[in-house]
Amino acid sequence: MQFINRYIHNQYVRNNIALAWPLALNALLMQSMLMIDTLLVSPLGEIPLAAMGIATTIVAFIMGIQMALANGSQLVMSRAVGSKNALALTKSCWSGMSINFSVALVFWSVLLLFEESIVALITQDVALQAEVLRYLSVAKYVVLFNAVTQVCIALFNSLGKTKIAFKGYLIELPINAVLSYAFIYGTAFTPELGVVGAAVGSLVAIFVRFIYLALCVSTLDNISLKLALNIHEALINARKHFMEIFPVAANVTMLSIGVSVYQLLYSQLSINAYVAITLVLPWMRAGGQFITAWAHSSAISISQAIGSKKLHDLEDNVNISINLAVAISLMTMGFFFILSFWIADIYPDMADETYQALAIIAPIYIILPLVRGYNTVHGHVLRAMGHTTAVFKINFTGQWLISIPLCALLILYFDASIFWAFAIQPFEEIIKAFPFRFLARKAVKEFSHHDAEKLSY
Template identity: 65%
Template sequence: MLSTFISNNYIRKNIALGWPLALNALLMQSMLMIDTLLVSPLGEVSLAAMGIATTIVSFILGIQMALANGTQLVMSRAVGSGSPSKLSNAYWSGMLINLSVAMGFWLLLSWLDQDLIRWLTDNKTLYIEIGAYLDIAKYLVLFTAITQVITAMFNAIGCSKTPFKSYLIELPINAIASYLLIHGFNEWQGLGVIGAAIGSVIAISLRMVFLTACLKYQPELTLSFTSQFSVFVNNMKLHFIEIFPVAANVTMLSIGATIYQLLYSQLSINAYAAITVLMPWIRGGTQFITSWAHASAITISQAIGSKKLDNLTADVDISIIMAVVLSVCSCGLFWGLSFVIADIYPGLDPETYLALTTIAPLYILLPFIRGYNTVHGHILRALGKTTAVFKINFTGQWLISIPLCGVLILYFDASIFWAFAVMPFEEAVKALPFRYLARKTLKEFDHTQADKLI
């Protein structure tokens, strides 16, 4: 009876943490989608420029989010320990690291933007619009560094609804400001693509002000800097050592996803169009699984920080079971999508619909295997195995799956079914190592290991 109560309490706590995290991720993805939608009436040149520019910005924001997620685990352990000084050190270490990385990217976009643009496209008609967008959008990188760390703090203390509210403020402001600045009003013609960048900067700056104010007036949360400088520098060094593999992992997977897309572009135009149509659905359809994994990592990190390890294995088992349940639900949603996707995207060629039908069993199965791996990866990071997670992902993607995909497409001229099958195959390859490492780590995890992490 007691174990049932503990399990139910753990599930309720994770759900309360997880649903705002899922909606946060969906809303964050929708921001750049809104800008793209608003720019589309300007024509193909502006839309192509917007697509390339937002690809660069999204890549940088993904790295910043990964750094913040690593910081989130450190702060969650500090919350569990009940030590205000540890929490303060974790917050300021994460903030300085993220801001330093953001400044590096800002300088890169300031000095090498034209070189980067020429590397991404040889269409000279796009250069001016891409450069103009990046000249403004690079400030998003600075503001996002601050908002991501503050968001991580709220998640770590269990107040994930506050960042959700901030997105509800940011999203309509971004949509309205961007629309007016892109298309103008009355007799003013607007700024075009540059207006989308300015609208986004206005919206995220207001979100930053809102989150900062909420953090300042958060009860019983003191983030004053009281540590000796030498102690803080050492803490920041250890902090970076732990979170760097998280950022490296996300960067590696992002580049790998781009290479997959480049390889798939070598298929027939209809096959590539089918995969392009599916990718946003695959990313969005797994957000609730990912958010459950994030919530599990936060709760487990808090337990490690408080050294309450008696139910650690049981909580991990519950996290995995719930992730499997959510993954099955996601598979069901994708199964339903397979029946209506032709209605959602009318007017495509018959060959494209045939390609979508051909890979339907694969994209229906994919969330199940990916969800299983996602929850294991986040739990292992909470247990301090960030480097091991990176090694498993690197081996599965870069040493096995991407070379296999390249051989199938470029040498054997494989069909879309076998080319797309590499993605669930990659997840299957990683599943057993994730499972083995999680069980081994839990078996060996004790108070000594917890002390090392803290």
């Protein structure tokens, strides 16, 4: 009880919780949309469900890059908020917006021109290719609206107004669910589109959230985002901002690409094994959002402290963040343990082989949150203190030099079972845990006001 009271009454913890719970619910609602789409599409059979899994992997990869860029901008904006520099906040917001939307246009153009070739590289099944392309024909427009909404969310997060983004997802979720159902199965007012109906529902819903967030930005109190810069000055500022956020974005993007590569490797397993992973991944992402939200709130608080040069309790606050991250991870494990008993009832229309595959991977997705949560909070804290390159090296080595090649070898050469293929993910987190711990302890002890000045350019 004393342990709990000690943390509950800690001001850093209370501030982080105030930031974290809307962040967690934001991400949970975002993942819920994918789970709802999965539930709605699952009665259509394995082919449409696998098609949605492949298509959403491609879209999620692009959105992961957009979120990475926004996360980098969020750290810059958080330092501006901590230093109470309104001009720096305005510059970073517009620079982040221009960079994110430009990247979205590039990826949208790539899908427009090369989506058939990309899908053909993933699967040779002609029927599956056709379903994936139908879904992408609509879903690729989601990335354009997502670019703007992610930067708006980063702005509100840096200001501590995380509830605004939460309300946006509350608006988006029911619209997405209702419209997806209507367009998947058809009504008196909507055509029956099958799996592509889920993409239509998502597109309309994110457009509504885009309008809501834009209105919220326009009504911010005591903050003006009007920026009187000529084109040359704007380009110089955007370049500085890009150089600031690129290491953060590269790190998160590299991890996002790794997740997509894992998913593509799993698509080479039997269709029942791949469908089992497709069914469980949204739940894994949803459960992981609580620890990710706590890590994000810790990074925001630490960035604000760095901006304000208040470093006297930095080490204590980092230790608190890590300890509570472990506690949250243990609770997530309990949730997944319960889920393993009910997942067959949640998806009642699958083949027996799919249920067998779900049972085989249950121990893996139950244990994964503990090591992944531990690494997640270390990574966010280190990025807030400017150690992005070191974090990138740890993630790159653990994922791209060791784990992904090993996964590819097991699946493509040894024809390994779903258990060993899926077990590579906790293996990756385990081999990264010690370097993260060592670097975090060293970085906190050595961080100084001179380091804070270097970050607050």
